[in-house]
Amino acid sequence: MKILLGGQLAALLLVLLVPPAFAVQPGEMLSDPNLEARARDISAGLRCLVCRNENIDDSNADLAHDLRVLVRDRLKAGDTNQQVVNYIVDRYGEYVLLKPPMKGANWLLWGAGPVMLLAGLGIGAVFIRRRARTPEEAQPLSAEESARLDDILKG
Incomplete structure (x- = not known):
């Protein structure tokens, strides 16, 4: 060893x-x-x-x-x-150039990463916020619907 x-x-x-x-x-x-x-x-x-x-x-x-x-x-x-x-x-x-200057069209390349990150975070936040909300059309079940659901669940 x-x-x-x-x-x-x-x-x-x-x-x-x-x-x-x-x-x-x-x-x-x-x-x-x-x-x-x-x-x-x-x-x-x-x-x-x-x-x-x-x-x-x-x-x-x-x-x-x-x-x-x-x-x-x-x-x-x-x-x-x-x-x-x-x-x-x-x-x-x-x-x-290994380190291109930050001028002209290169600004687009330098800025694309942070812009895409912020856009992705924004889209994700909107998606999560919309998913967390209950639709306004959603209404509680009527007494008849509740009874039918209980029958289905009991078999």
Whole structure:
């Protein structure tokens, strides 16, 4: 039992101590550490269009590789971080951003969740309130109807 626990502990430590593997290949990295740091910062905010909710640095997809190279090429050309992001958004749309800005048509997307929640709560409240009310047409049973119901129930 102790050997098993020791082996599991060693495996756990090994997994925790190994740094995460990034998809950025050594050939893609820039020789200038400042430019590379800027490229990593920009890439952290760009979505892989194949993998959906993964940034391009973490993705092994070919399109993510192309975007990483494009980011680095634009930085080498002298673009600022914002110019690089604007260039990629112009080519691929705002969907490429992991955190799209809250402006324009995006307000509809940001607001749709809370609006739908409030609408659902409102519809549920109306349904429950209507169901709790007794209909105005409901009248107590007459003496004849009560007698007939008692006969039916007694069998």
